[in-house]
Amino acid sequence: MDEQTYMAEMAKMDRPIPGQSLTNNPENPAPYEQPPKFTNVHEASNYMWDKVTSDEAYESLMTGLSKGVPVMPIVEVLLFDEFQKGTFNPDLMMMMVEPTAYMLIALSERLDIDVVIDTEDDEDDEVFGVKMQEEKLNQLREAAGPSKVPEGMLTPSMVSEMETLPEVSSLLEQPKQNIKPEQPSLMAPTEGQ
Numbered sequence: 001m002d003e004q005t006y007m008a009e010m011a012k013m014d015r016p017i018p019g020q021s022l023t024n025n026p027e028n029p030a031p032y033e034q035p036p037k038f039t040n041v042h043e044a045s046n047y048m049w050d051k052v053t054s055d056e057a058y059e060s061l062m063t064g065l066s067k068g069v070p071v072m073p074i075v076e077v078l079l080f081d082e083f084q085k086g087t088f089n090p091d092l093m094m095m096m097v098e099p100t101a102y103m104l105i106a107l108s109e110r111l112d113i114d115v116v117i118d119t120e121d122d123e124d125d126e127v128f129g130v131k132m133q134e135e136k137l138n139q140l141r142e143a144a145g146p147s148k149v150p151e152g153m154l155t156p157s158m159v160s161e162m163e164t165l166p167e168v169s170s171l172l173e174q175p176k177q178n179i180k181p182e183q184p185s186l187m188a189p190t191e192g193q
Helices: 003-012 041-052 055-066 071-084 090-095 097-110 134-144 156-164
Strands: none
Touching (some): 041 055, 041 071, 041 090, 041 097, 055 071, 055 097, 071 097, 090 097, 097 134, 097 156
8 A cells, every 4th residue: 555545544534643733733732732720639639529519410420320330430531521621631630530439439428329330341440541459449349338438538628518419319219200191103093094
């Protein structure tokens, strides 16, 4: 395959060409190409707490956890989204995995939701493609069981704020459906036929 054919095939694949980021306009960098908003774990933890307890996220996160969605994939999605927005650099994103997981576990524990940390078929125990320490993963699994989240994982302000969060037990119940009177099928013959 000659070079022109190869480049034409690469263009059809709708993905960046190797080195394309080096040709982007330096006056208009992507959010993750700029200095991150947070550079330490404590500030980033407070930010993520506000994020997961916000009105927009809290309900859907707790509903997902109550339906058996594992904690670690949720953590990955939340943190990667923040990385893309320029909130964290990759190193801080990796450091935020454990605190964010404990936040979700504590919130679900408050609502008596049994959480799943990772799926049974996750033999590699990887988060963002990096193998997690078995000890850390076991601590998360223990916290998701009948025991409590280890002391010090949440700040005192987070613990007190957690008490003011709305109960979502009504959200976790099956929604009442408006049952309409039975309508005849559109395929059913009418009286005149």
